[in-house]
Amino acid sequence: MIEARNLVKTFPARGGLLAQKAVQAVKGVSFVIPDGGAVAFIGESGCGKTTIGRILSGFETYDSGEIYYNGEDLSALPPRTRQERLRKVQLIQQDPYAALNPARTIYQSLAAPLSWEAKRRHKEKGWIERRAREVLELVGLNPDVVLGKYPHMLSGGQRQRIVIARALTVEPDVLVADEAISMIDVSLRLGILTLLQTLRRDYGIALLFITHDIAAARYIGHDGRMYVIYQGEIVEEASTDELIRSPVHPYSQALLSAVPVLRGLERPGQDRYIPLGEFSVTETSGCRFAPRCRFAHDLCQKEKPPLIPWEQEDHRHACHFPTPRRVVAEPLEGHS
Amino acid sequence: MSLYDLAPTAEDAGIHIQNLTVSYDTDRGRFNALKNVTLDIRPRHITGFIGESGSGKTTLAMAMMNAIQPPGRIDGGAILLDGAGDVLQLRGEPLRRLRGRYFGFVFQASSNSLNPLKRVGAQLMDLGRSHGISDLRGLLREAKALAERIGLDGDRVLTSYQHELSGGMRQRVGLVFALVLKARILILDEPTTALDMLTQQAVLEIVRSIHQEQGLTTIVITHDMGVVAEMADRVVVMYAGRVVEEGPTFSLLTNPQHPYTQGLIRAIPRITGNLDDAKPLPGSPPDLATIPTKGCVFRERCYARTSVCDTVDPVPTSAHGDGLVMCHGVDAS
Numbered sequence: 001m002i003e004a005r006n007l008v009k010t011f012p013a014r015g016g017l018l019a020q021k022a023v024q025a026v027k028g029v030s031f032v033i034p035d036g037g038a039v040a041f042i043g044e045s046g047c048g049k050t051t052i053g054r055i056l057s058g059f060e061t062y063d064s065g066e067i068y069y070n071g072e073d074l075s076a077l078p079p080r081t082r083q084e085r086l087r088k089v090q091l092i093q094q095d096p097y098a099a100l101n102p103a104r105t106i107y108q109s110l111a112a113p114l115s116w117e118a119k120r121r122h123k124e125k126g127w128i129e130r131r132a133r134e135v136l137e138l139v140g141l142n143p144d145v146v147l148g149k150y151p152h153m154l155s156g157g158q159r160q161r162i163v164i165a166r167a168l169t170v171e172p173d174v175l176v177a178d179e180a181i182s183m184i185d186v187s188l189r190l191g192i193l194t195l196l197q198t199l200r201r202d203y204g205i206a207l208l209f210i211t212h213d214i215a216a217a218r219y220i221g222h223d224g225r226m227y228v229i230y231q232g233e234i235v236e237e238a239s240t241d242e243l244i245r246s247p248v249h250p251y252s253q254a255l256l257s258a259v260p261v262l263r264g265l266e267r268p269g270q271d272r273y274i275p276l277g278e279f280s281v282t283e284t285s286g287c288r289f290a291p292r293c294r295f296a297h298d299l300c301q302k303e304k305p306p307l308i309p310w311e312q313e314d315h316r317h318a319c320h321f322p323t324p325r326r327v328v329a330e331p332l333e334g335h336s
Numbered sequence: 337m338s339l340y341d342l343a344p345t346a347e348d349a350g351i352h353i354q355n356l357t358v359s360y361d362t363d364r365g366r367f368n369a370l371k372n373v374t375l376d377i378r379p380r381h382i383t384g385f386i387g388e389s390g391s392g393k394t395t396l397a398m399a400m401m402n403a404i405q406p407p408g409r410i411d412g413g414a415i416l417l418d419g420a421g422d423v424l425q426l427r428g429e430p431l432r433r434l435r436g437r438y439f440g441f442v443f444q445a446s447s448n449s450l451n452p453l454k455r456v457g458a459q460l461m462d463l464g465r466s467h468g469i470s471d472l473r474g475l476l477r478e479a480k481a482l483a484e485r486i487g488l489d490g491d492r493v494l495t496s497y498q499h500e501l502s503g504g505m506r507q508r509v510g511l512v513f514a515l516v517l518k519a520r521i522l523i524l525d526e527p528t529t530a531l532d533m534l535t536q537q538a539v540l541e542i543v544r545s546i547h548q549e550q551g552l553t554t555i556v557i558t559h560d561m562g563v564v565a566e567m568a569d570r571v572v573v574m575y576a577g578r579v580v581e582e583g584p585t586f587s588l589l590t591n592p593q594h595p596y597t598q599g600l601i602r603a604i605p606r607i608t609g610n611l612d613d614a615k616p617l618p619g620s621p622p623d624l625a626t627i628p629t630k631g632c633v634f635r636e637r638c639y640a641r642t643s644v645c646d647t648v649d650p651v652p653t654s655a656h657g658d659g660l661v662m663c664h665g666v667d668a669s
Contacts, residue, residue, distance in 0.1 A: 044532045044533075044534055044535070045502075045503060045531075045532045045535070046502075155389070155620045155621055155623075156389065157620070158620065182529075183529075185388045185389055185559055185621055186388075186559045186560055186561065186600070186603065186604065187388055187559075187599065187600055187603050187616070187617040187621070188388075188616065188617070188620075188621070189603070189605065189616075190603045190604075190605060190614055190615070190616040190617075191616035191617075193605065194616060212532035212533050212534075213533060213605070214533075214607060215604075215605045215606055215607040216605045218605065218607065218611065219605050219611060219614070222611070244607060244608070254534060255533060255534065256607070257537075258533035258534045258536065258537045259533060259562070259607045260560075260562025260563060260565055260566045261562075261565065261566065262561070262562065262565045262589055262601075262604070262606075263565050263566075263585065263586060263589065264565075264585075264586045264587075264589040264590035265589055265590065265601075266606075266608070274534065274537045274538070274541075275534070328607045328608055329607060329608060330608055331606075331608055331609045
C-alpha cells in the first residue's frame with residue numbers, strides 16, 4: 001500500500017534575463033493506493049498529475065509531505081534508498097515509440113533489467129530467457145514472434161505491451177500508467193486496458209491510471225477510486241462509479257462533459273457544460289477554478305474551499321456550492 | 337450525367353475522387369497505400385476520415401492536393417475539384433497556386449509545423465510572400481481578426497514563438513495559417529490527438545463554427561470515433577487503403593454494416609453502460625507489406641469471414657441511403 005500525505009513539489013525558477021517564477025506543480029495532495037487497488041488521477045495537461053506519478057516511481061523528488069510505502073515513511077530515507085524502495089513502482093509512459101531503444105531487439109530490451117534481477121537473486125543462466133518469454137506471454141504476445149524483432153517492426157499497441165512486459169520483469173507492486181493508451185490506435189486501446197485489468201486481477205498489481213480520458217479510466221475497474229486534480233490540488237475524489245454518476249464539483253463536471261458523445265447511440269447529459277477558456281496560473285486567495293467556473297459566486301473569488309465530505313465520507317469535494325449535475329452521456333434505448 | 341456537370345457556385349468546392357491508386361516504394365517492394373478509391377467529398381459538409389494507422393487516410397488527403405512525395409507515387413485515377421478540374425494533371429506553379437487558393441491544411445502536430453526560430457507573425461508574412469500577396473499588413477490584420485475569432489489574444493499570438501504557446505493554442509494557430517488565405521477546403525490531420533479532453537472540445541467547437549460561418553468543405557482525419565461522432569456530417573471508414581464504408585454519421589454509427597466499422601464502434605471505451613459491452617478489435621492494424629493482394633483486406637480480423645472473402649475482392653454496395661459498404665457479408669444478405 002502507498003499512502004501519500006500532503007505532497008508538495010515546486011519546480012525551481014529558471015534563471016536568465018527574464019527570470020521565470022517558480023512553479024508549484026503539486027500543492028499538498030493526499031491519496032492512498034491500496035494493495036491491488038485501482039486509482040485514477042484525472043485532469044488537464046499541466047495539472048500536475050504526471051508529476052505525482054513521477055514522484056511515486058522515483059523519477060522525481062518532493063519538497064515536503066510524506067509517502068508511506070507498506071507503512072514505512074520514505075521521506076526519512078536518503079534519496080538512494082528511497083529510490084531502491086520505489087523500484088517496485090513501475091512507470092509506463094505515454095509514448096511507446098520513445099520508451100524502447102530502437103537499436104535493440106525486444107529480447108535485449110527485456111534482458112537488461114532481467115540480468116540485473118538475475119544477479120541479485122543468484123539465478124542460473126537460462127533464467128533470463130525463460131523469464132523474458134514468461135513476461136511476454138503475460139502481456140499477450142508470442143515470444144517466438146517478437147523476441148528477435150526491433151521496435152519499429154511492431155505496432156503501437158504491441159510496443160506498449162513490450163513496455164508493460166519490461167515493467168513486469170521486476171515483479172512490481174504498482175504500475176503507474178501515465179496516459180499509457182493515448183498514443184495508441186483506438187481499436188487497440190481497449191486491449192491494453194483489458195491487459196492492465198487482468199494483471200491487477202490475477203497478480204494483485206495495483207494500478208495508478210493517470211489520464212485526461214475519464215471514459216478509459218473507468219475500464220481499470222468497478223471498485224476503483226478517482227481523484228480529480230486541478231492546478232496541483234485535488235478538487236474531488238470518490239469511487240469511480242460515484243464520481244461519474246454524481247459529480248458535484250463544476251470542474252469534474254466539465255471534464256465529464258468533454259467526453260465525446262456518440263450521437264445516435266447516446267444522448268448528451270442534460271446539464272452538459274464545457275468551459276472554453278484555458279486555465280491561467282495567476283495566484284488567488286479564492287478557488288482556483290473560479291475564473292473558468294460558470295457557477296462561481298463572490299465567495300469563490302475570495303475564499304478557498306476546503307476538501308470536505310459530500311453525503312458519504314469517501315466522496316470529498318472542494319467547492320463552496322457543490323451541486324450534483326447530470327453531465328455524462330446516457331445510452332439510448334437499444335444501443336446500450 | 338454526373339454530379340460535377342451541375343455547375344457549382346463559385347464558392348462551393350466539392351472533391352470527386354475517381355479510381356485513385358497510390359503506391360509507396362519500400363525496401364521490401366512496392367505497396368499500394370490506396371487502391372481504387374472512388375469517393376465524393378461534399379461541399380459544405382464536414383467529412384470524417386476514420387481508420388487505424390496505415391489505413392491510408394492521410395495519404396488520401398495528401399493525394400487530394402497532389403502532394404504525394406517520393407517514395408510515394410500516384411499510379412492512376414483522377415481528382416476533380418469543383419471549378420478547377422483534375423488536380424492530378426497540374427504541376428509546378430499552377431499546382432502551387434491552386435493549393436494556395438483552395439486548400440488549408442492543419443498538420444497533426446502543429447508544434448512541429450511552426451518554425452521555432454521565428455515569431456508567428458513573421459511566419460505569416462512568409463506565407464503571404466510565398467503566395468504573392470502584396471498587402472502583408474492587411475494579411476496580418478486578417479490573421480489577427482481570425483485569431484481573435486477563435487479565442488486567441490491576437491497581438492500576443494502574432495508576437496509569440498511557438499514554444500510560448502500551449503498545445504491548444506498552437507492547434508488554433510495552425511487553423512489561422514490554414515484559413516488566412518481564404519481556403520475553401522479545410523483539412524485537419526488528427527487535430528486533437530495530443531490535446532486533453534477539454535481542449536479537444538474547444539478546438540472541435542471552433543472548427544465547427546468556422547466551417548459553418550465560411551461554408552467550407554472540411555475534412556477531419558482521425559482514428560477517434562468520438563471526434564467523428566461529435567462533428568462530422570459524413571464518415572469515410574478506411575482500412576488498408578480501401579474505403580470500406582461511407583455514409584451519414586448518424587446512420588453509420590447506429591447501423592454499421594461493415595464488420596470493421598462494427599468492431600471500431602464496439603471498441604470505444606464508453607462513459608456509461610456496461611463495461612463488458614466494449615470489446616477490443618482482434619488483430620493488428622494493417623501493414624502495407626502483408627495486405628493480401630486478392631480478396632477482402634479485412635478478412636484476417638473478421639468474425640464473418642467465409643471462403644469467398646479469400647479469393648474475391650468485395651465491390652461497393654449501396655448502404656445508408658446514399659453511402660456504400662464493401663463487404664461480401666452485406667452482398668449476400
